Amino acid sequence: MRDTVFLLLLGISVFFVGMELITMEKLKIEETSLVRAKGHVLFHHRNADGWVTLAQKKTGIWKQYHYKPEELAFKLSEWLGEDVYFSQNTFYKPERRIENIRQLRAVYVDVDCYQLNYDPGWVIGKLDLEIFGEILPEPNIIIFSGRGLVCIWLIEPAPHKALPLWQAIQGYFCKQLDYVGADKKSIDATRVFRIAGSINSKNGQEVVSQYRHDHRYTLRDLQEEYLPELVPRQPKKPGRKPKIVYLHNIRSLHYARLLDLVRLVDLREYDIKGYRELFCFLYRYWGCCLTENAEDSLQQMLEFNSELKEPLPEKEVIRATKSAEKAWLAKSDTKANEEAIRLGYPGAGYNLKNSKIIEWLDITKEEQIHLQTIIDGNEKRRRKRERDKLAKRKERGSVSREEYLETQSEITKDKLWQLKKIIEKNPNAKQKELAAILGISDRHLRRLKSQI
Structure with a gap:
């Protein structure tokens, strides 16, 4: 009887020890995944300005939330798991839409090589030999997303006005990788891609990022060095644009x-x-x-x-x-x-x-x-008159007090209008966030708020 009780207690002890080891192992895996996720997102969005989108698909339902770059390291643990994504560019308000682009931070191509039955490792070897360093520059990051891969070229932050040039470069880069399965539908500025350390639920594979270098390109350099047809070297016939x-x-x-x-x-x-x-x-x-x-x-x-x-x-x-x-x-x-x-x-x-x-x-x-x-x-002519006036004032090297006050008044009115609209849409926005969106100092923001 004693032997039976002893064996029973021993078995229970072994069971709980085993469960504890399994739990500890699971925690270690989760910690490692979190480190990879943080490393990936922070490497990509170092010193970013604006909102970054985190997104996840659970049971077919898509959810997303927006964070400031400095919040990402603390919030990622809440998103750890299957099918987790983040935006490659940032937004000036928490809405992932093309008109809200704050900073363009990367050029990228999503390569669905699995659709051609190509192994991702083999594709990278092929691109290293045939494309990178010659036809296209060396990417900063390559994301192995579980079945395919994503090539990321980090760029110096560019404002939303550079979007047309950015889009032209995106299209060109995608075209060069078309022969290995580049996805033409994944080159928009609001795109999200999988985070390293997350799991692709389609095959249970962990997403892995390969870091190659930390040099950030500029859009103009990419245009001039890799898209020569955007800058024609020989004069064309009059009246005909390339x-x-x-x-x-x-x-x-x-x-x-x-x-x-x-x-x-x-x-x-x-x-x-x-x-x-x-x-x-x-x-x-x-x-x-x-x-x-x-x-x-x-x-x-x-x-x-x-x-x-x-x-x-x-x-x-x-x-x-x-x-x-x-x-x-x-x-x-x-x-x-x-x-x-x-x-x-x-x-x-x-x-x-x-x-x-x-x-x-x-x-x-x-x-x-x-x-x-x-x-x-009429509005075009009005703006031309304003430009001409400004040019003349600059030529004189001086501006009258009345002209200066009139100009400043118009600027203040416009900023006040923008501030009111932002507060209406984001009533819980902090002082620093409002100042960042408007591109002004905290002190200037306080002066504006006192006039509302």
Whole structure:
């Protein structure tokens, strides 16, 4: 009897010791994964400005949250596990949308080599021999995502205005890796990729990052050294622009118009009843033209619609804006372009003049003052007069007190307007966050708040 009790107690002890060892081993694995995750995100977003998105897919449901870079190290442990992602660029407010880009921090190509039955290790060896260091520069990070890989080139932070050039470089880099499975749909500026230390639930593999160097490229260097066709060396015939330069300029126009569209909605306090279909249609069309990603543009348009005071039902707005995607596809169709040119148009798609957009959306003169590119001739002339006045004042080397006060008053009014809008959308934002979004000092922010 004693022997039986002893053996039973011994068995229980061994069981609990075994459980403790399993638990400790699990903790060690989790700690190692967390270290890898922190190392990956902090290496990528060192000294970043703006909001970084963390995202996770659980049981088919996508959730995401936004953190300041300094918060990431403390918050990552809450996200450890399967299918965890983070944004490659940052946003000036906690919304992962193209018009909210704060800093462009990386160029990247998602290589789905598994679709071609290529082993990721073999693909990297092939790229090292044929691409890196010659056709394209050496990437900073290579993410082995479980089935494929992602090549990341870190860049010196570039502002949102550089997005058209960034997009051109993205497209070019992706094209060079097309033969090993580059995903053309994963080159938008809001893209998220898997974090090292997380698990790919599709095959249970841990995501691993390979760090190659910490030099950060500049967009201009990448353009000049690897995209020579963007800067033609030989003079072309008068009146004819090189194709890629032309495409880059068109992209810039689409981006500027998209930002104007968002600013216009903001000016109208998101109450655009009677114009909702037009706004959503233009957002989807210009989004497609800019990112060349119909699926992502649709998703961002739906988020844009959801922020309106009275959003359109999802099915209705998708159906009402479907022609935007068709028009964008036609722009890449040779026959459609030839037919459009034969009929006297610049090409297929919607070639809208500012006057037509202003007419459609009933944009007032007062609203045009706050827009970048959707303006009429009168507003263009007014801005030219202002530039001419400023140039003359600079030539004289002096500015009258009245002129100085008038200029400062306009700047203050604009900052006050921006501050009010930001506080309305982010009532819990801290003083430092508000100052960072506006690009002013804490002291200046306090002076502005006292005037509200």
